[in-house]
Amino acid sequence: MTTQTKRATIYFDPILHKALRLKAAETSRSITELVNQAVRAALFEDATDLGAFEDRQSEPLVSYDEMVKRLKKDGRI
Secondary structure, rough: OOOOOOOOOOOOOHHHOOOOOOOHHHHHHOOOHHHHHHHHHHHHHHHHHHHHHHHHHOOHHHHHHHHHHHHHHHOOO
């Protein structure tokens, strides 16, 4: 099974690029693999956050002032 890939040009800060090269050498992985993994993780986190927002959409809104009052009442602040 062949994996179709798309090519993109990414310009890294020189220090970040050096860190990526070192990490790639240390883990015997390519910079492409490391970047793909990081992007997947970031997108998954975004999807998880959006899911949580959707799950809590029906919850009542609480104003900032009300939240501060509740925290003071509970002794948290």
